[in-house]
Amino acid sequence: MARITAGIGCSHVPVLGYAHDSGKEQEDYFKPSFEGFDWTRKWMKEEAKPDVIILVYNDHASAFDMSIIPTFAIGTGEKFAPADEGFGPRPVPDVIGHPDLAWHLAQSLILDEFDMTMISEMDVDHGLTVPLTMMYGDVEEWPVKVVPLAVNVVTYPPPSGNRCWALGEAIARAVDSFPEDLNVQVWGTGGLSHQLQGPRAGLINKEWDNRFLDRLIGDTQELREIPHIEYLRETGSEGIEMVMWLIMRGALGKSTKALHRHYHVPISNTALGHIVLEPVDGSVPPSTTLEGNNEAAQAMID
Amino acid sequence: MARITAGIGCSHVPVLGYAHDSGKEQEDYFKPSFEGFDWTRKWMKEEAKPDVIILVYNDHASAFDMSIIPTFAIGTGEKFAPADEGFGPRPVPDVIGHPDLAWHLAQSLILDEFDMTMISEMDVDHGLTVPLTMMYGDVEEWPVKVVPLAVNVVTYPPPSGNRCWALGEAIARAVDSFPEDLNVQVWGTGGLSHQLQGPRAGLINKEWDNRFLDRLIGDTQELREIPHIEYLRETGSEGIEMVMWLIMRGALGKSTKALHRHYHVPISNTALGHIVLEPVDGSVPPSTTLEGNNEAAQAMID
Amino acid sequence: MAKQDIHSYLAEFDDIPGTRVYTAKRARAGYHLNQFAMSLMKPENRERFKADERAYLDEWPMTEEQKQGVLDRDFNKLLDLGGNIYFLAKVFSTDGLSFVQAVSTMTGMSVEEYQAMMNAGGRSPEGVRSIKEKN
Amino acid sequence: MAKQDIHSYLAEFDDIPGTRVYTAKRARAGYHLNQFAMSLMKPENRERFKADERAYLDEWPMTEEQKQGVLDRDFNKLLDLGGNIYFLAKVFSTDGLSFVQAVSTMTGMSVEEYQAMMNAGGRSPEGVRSIKEKN
Ligand SMILES: [Fe+3]
Ligand SMILES: [Fe+3]
Numbered sequence: 001m002a003r004i005t006a007g008i009g010c011s012h013v014p015v016l017g018y019a020h021d022s023g024k025e026q027e028d029y030f031k032p033s034f035e036g037f038d039w040t041r042k043w044m045k046e047e048a049k050p051d052v053i054i055l056v057y058n059d060h061a062s063a064f065d066m067s068i069i070p071t072f073a074i075g076t077g078e079k080f081a082p083a084d085e086g087f088g089p090r091p092v093p094d095v096i097g098h099p100d101l102a103w104h105l106a107q108s109l110i111l112d113e114f115d116m117t118m119i120s121e122m123d124v125d126h127g128l129t130v131p132l133t134m135m136y137g138d139v140e141e142w143p144v145k146v147v148p149l150a151v152n153v154v155t156y157p158p159p160s161g162n163r164c165w166a167l168g169e170a171i172a173r174a175v176d177s178f179p180e181d182l183n184v185q186v187w188g189t190g191g192l193s194h195q196l197q198g199p200r201a202g203l204i205n206k207e208w209d210n211r212f213l214d215r216l217i218g219d220t221q222e223l224r225e226i227p228h229i230e231y232l233r234e235t236g237s238e239g240i241e242m243v244m245w246l247i248m249r250g251a252l253g254k255s256t257k258a259l260h261r262h263y264h265v266p267i268s269n270t271a272l273g274h275i276v277l278e279p280v281d282g283s284v285p286p287s288t289t290l291e292g293n294n295e296a297a298q299a300m301i302d
Numbered sequence: 303m304a305r306i307t308a309g310i311g312c313s314h315v316p317v318l319g320y321a322h323d324s325g326k327e328q329e330d331y332f333k334p335s336f337e338g339f340d341w342t343r344k345w346m347k348e349e350a351k352p353d354v355i356i357l358v359y360n361d362h363a364s365a366f367d368m369s370i371i372p373t374f375a376i377g378t379g380e381k382f383a384p385a386d387e388g389f390g391p392r393p394v395p396d397v398i399g400h401p402d403l404a405w406h407l408a409q410s411l412i413l414d415e416f417d418m419t420m421i422s423e424m425d426v427d428h429g430l431t432v433p434l435t436m437m438y439g440d441v442e443e444w445p446v447k448v449v450p451l452a453v454n455v456v457t458y459p460p461p462s463g464n465r466c467w468a469l470g471e472a473i474a475r476a477v478d479s480f481p482e483d484l485n486v487q488v489w490g491t492g493g494l495s496h497q498l499q500g501p502r503a504g505l506i507n508k509e510w511d512n513r514f515l516d517r518l519i520g521d522t523q524e525l526r527e528i529p530h531i532e533y534l535r536e537t538g539s540e541g542i543e544m545v546m547w548l549i550m551r552g553a554l555g556k557s558t559k560a561l562h563r564h565y566h567v568p569i570s571n572t573a574l575g576h577i578v579l580e581p582v583d584g585s586v587p588p589s590t591t592l593e594g595n596n597e598a599a600q601a602m603i604d
Numbered sequence: 605m606a607k608q609d610i611h612s613y614l615a616e617f618d619d620i621p622g623t624r625v626y627t628a629k630r631a632r633a634g635y636h637l638n639q640f641a642m643s644l645m646k647p648e649n650r651e652r653f654k655a656d657e658r659a660y661l662d663e664w665p666m667t668e669e670q671k672q673g674v675l676d677r678d679f680n681k682l683l684d685l686g687g688n689i690y691f692l693a694k695v696f697s698t699d700g701l702s703f704v705q706a707v708s709t710m711t712g713m714s715v716e717e718y719q720a721m722m723n724a725g726g727r728s729p730e731g732v733r734s735i736k737e738k739n
Numbered sequence: 740m741a742k743q744d745i746h747s748y749l750a751e752f753d754d755i756p757g758t759r760v761y762t763a764k765r766a767r768a769g770y771h772l773n774q775f776a777m778s779l780m781k782p783e784n785r786e787r788f789k790a791d792e793r794a795y796l797d798e799w800p801m802t803e804e805q806k807q808g809v810l811d812r813d814f815n816k817l818l819d820l821g822g823n824i825y826f827l828a829k830v831f832s833t834d835g836l837s838f839v840q841a842v843s844t845m846t847g848m849s850v851e852e853y854q855a856m857m858n859a860g861g862r863s864p865e866g867v868r869s870i871k872e873k874n
Binding site (some may be wrong): 014060061062065066067084085088102154156157186193195196197198199200201202203204205206208229232233234235236237265266268269271273286 | 749750751752755756757758759761762763764773774777778779780785814815817823824825826828829832833836837839842843845846847849852853856857858859860861862864867868869
């Protein structure tokens with residue numbers, strides 16, 4: 001049976017992809033960013049060894065233009081190529097999907113009353129590939145399969161924090177009912193505080209970011225109540241990406257502990273953070289909405 | 303303030319579009335189908351006169367292929383052309399959207415924790431244009447604006463009946479908060495019983511269909527509990543389209559009365575039905591999930 | 605109350621006589637078959653397909669069985685191989701067939717027999733609701 | 740508890756100093772501006788744009804103000820006119836500018852000043868949370 005063994009929250013700063021791809025990791029400016037991932041790379045390789053990552057990220061006008069904006073799009077394809085974001089695609093391997101798990105998730109989530117979009121053909125941009133690079137470094141092939149889960153956090157409104165957390169819980173239920181023995185991680189990417197636009201650009205809020213990281217740990221569910229306006233005011237217009245971390249957190253269940261935590265400024269326009277979490281009590285509430293839970297369905301079945 | 307004044311459920315049998323477009327409405331085979339709409343056409347023109355229709359339908363492999371499958375896609379574009387379904391587009395006017403209302407709905411629904419996809423460019427097939435033809439007949443321009451709401455009922459699972467009803471309730475709340483004075487109807491299309499595939503093709507279940515129509519009237523909420531398997535067994539594989547009628551029904555609130563009802567077999571492979579409903583008590587439960595309802599949001603606002 | 609998961613939800617679908625529910629499993633198996641069918645929405649592709657069906661099919665990463673099913677217009681087989689009826693409709697529309705004509709070929713009835721059944725009110729659900737329950 | 744609707748939700752966004760939240764209203768106003776920017780993802784379009792910016796812009800149903808904003812690389816103005824930063828990024832990438840370089844132009848600082856601020860830990864949220872509350 002598949003099981004969620006860990007969750008990772010991680011910024012997806014594009015310049016770190018560039019630094020890696022052009023061999024600049026050891027330069028003074030980039031070194032502290034990459035060093036923060038040393039522990040995690042080792043742990044991924046030697047201990048965690050996930051089979052599949054459910055990788056929550058957002059597309060930055062790469063795969064989706066303004067003609068179609070899905071709130072939650074799950075990648076059901078066989079593979080996903082790195083997107084050309086204007087400088088040619090990143091020289092990293094194709095991302096190999098796990099359509100069996102992806103379709104299982106999609107089906108389970110829809111029955112659980114999440115209104116998913118299934119997408120079989122798309123390229124994936126830095127939002128997805130930079131965290132892979134940070135965790136795995138230079139590889140010929142990604143040593144893991146990936147189910148991409150693209151969340152709209154660009155056009156307002158993004159999903160609420162509460163909805164994201166609830167989606168995470170539903171993902172946990174769905175993984176739990178996947179029959180194959182799989183070691184699954186859930187990643188939430190983006191953030192932390194940053195603002196890329198307007199006269200207020202460059203905003204960084206270390207205190208708020210760290211309070212956010214604090215509250216991913218343990219059993220508090222406070223984060224699901226943070227309204228969009230608070231992310232905007234406190235963490236900059238692009239800090240809203242942090243709602244994606246709540247999908248990861250929700251999927252870890254009742255309580256978590258942190259195995260590793262890293263926060264670094266400056267890098268580009270963004271506060272870089274990442275956290276590695278393990279479920280302590282991974283239980284999630286039962287679905288009240290799964291179609292078959294209703295009496296009429298049961299009557300037909302039993 | 304915008305208000306939902308009526309709801310219509312209506313089959314969208316392609317051959318009726320063909321019969322209309324080729325001047326065969328008066329032929330013996332088609333006559334009883336069209337006559338059932340005489341009352342409604344008159345009522346629409348002389349009494350109802352909606353400004354906008356929120357038109358729930360499904361795409362039949364016209365705008366969407368298998369590469370992307372949104373559960374709920376709301377049309378936010380300025381206009382939508384009739385799709386070429388293999389014989390050239392139907393010779394009917396372009397469908398004019400209402401992007402103001404559509405975006406208002408999309409925003410409100412997402413805050414209400416429905417995971418909408420917004421789509422600005424798409425063609426609309428018989429699922430949307432045939433009901434317009436049945437209600438308005440031969441016109442130079444459609445005398446109404448349309449917000450298309452495309453529901454996946456092709457690839458399993460479609461949304462549950464309960465989810466559809468709840469979406470209708472959320473649509474009612476959203477319409478209620480649209481500031482412009484608009485007379486809005488909600489239509490649910492598709493069904494009634496039909497099966498277009500396999501050795502069991504041609505299935506028609508008059509009794510079940512009429513029980514379904516019965517339960518759209520009054521204050522029962524029984525229909526939201528019907529599981530997919532019951533539609534499949536009782537009404538044929540394509541009868542599942544009836545879940546879209548529940549979005550319409552949910553949007554009408556607590557209780558309804560029927561102004562007109564029509565059921566006819568045979569036409570093509572499908573049981574043709576339509577019903578015109580008026581809200582008696584249009585109230586819907588308040589949202590428990592709207593982002594701003596939570597205390598943290600309130601604290602920031604008040 | 606017993607809890608149902610996606611497996612029991614899906615398992616029920618196999619208990620409906622003469623019906624293939626278009627589940628993810630079928631959608632995946634039939635992906636390229638359905639995308640091929642979709643390509644026939646374009647007039648220029650219809651022309652190319654009609655000119656040389658086999659050559660056109662060979663442009664698609666479909667299984668040999670799927671290609672043969674298309675050549676044979678064996679729609680029941682194509683449903684088994686992951687075809688969806690709304691996509692397959694692009695194939696029989698290209699042939700100039702109506703839904704009634706095409707659908708009848710899946711039922712083991714002639715077009716006339718099928719049309720007669722529909723004119724008489726359609727196929728009764730009696731006896732074809734469940735394989736297990738024989739109702 | 741007071742009930743919030745979409746209007747109060749959106750109204751709050753206008754209270755954030757120096758920030759344009761990309762709401763539906765902006766998304767609609769900027770639709771063709773953003774779709775134009777997206778077109779620069781294709782190398783051949785970048786070449787055509789660079790060869791004659793005005794002519795390329797005239798192929799799009801954008802307002803004159805939007806076109807002038809692009810020609811001037813006035814990103815604050817383009818944000819006001821419905822541009823989204825991830826789409827506008829295709830314009831400044833075409834110019835060979837990094838995010839830091841392009842973003843700094845919106846702040847009234849030189850690239851060096853902006854870079855220095857970021858290296859020192861970024862802009863503090865103190866005083867720029869709310870126009871109304873001045874905090
Ligand atoms: Fe990002
Ligand atoms: Fe239909």
